[in-house]
Amino acid sequence: MDFSxxxxxxxxxxxxxxxxxxxxxxxxxxxxxxxLGQNLANMIDSAAMERSVNPSVGSNFDLRV
Numbered sequence: 001m002d003f004s005x006x007x008x009x010x011x012x013x014x015x016x017x018x019x020x021x022x023x024x025x026x027x028x029x030x031x032x033x034x035x036l037g038q039n040l041a042n043m044i045d046s047a048a049m050e051r052s053v054n055p056s057v058g059s060n061f062d063l064r065v
Contacts, residue, residue, distance in 0.1 A: 050057065
């Protein structure tokens with residue numbers, strides 16, 4: 001089976017396009033996860049601020065079985 005460069009070129013271009021798309025989606029996902037992590041850190045800081053003002057809030061809870 002003899003392949004020429006012109007026969008393989010569309011396959012190579014399609015593989016490059018799929019790779020570029022995958023990399024772009026990964027970059028977008030990483031950026032999104034970074035923002036979520038920053039928001040989570042801000043929420044934790046907010047909770048720490050509340051505990052410093054009202055240390056007894058949330059430290060005890062009632063449990064009935």
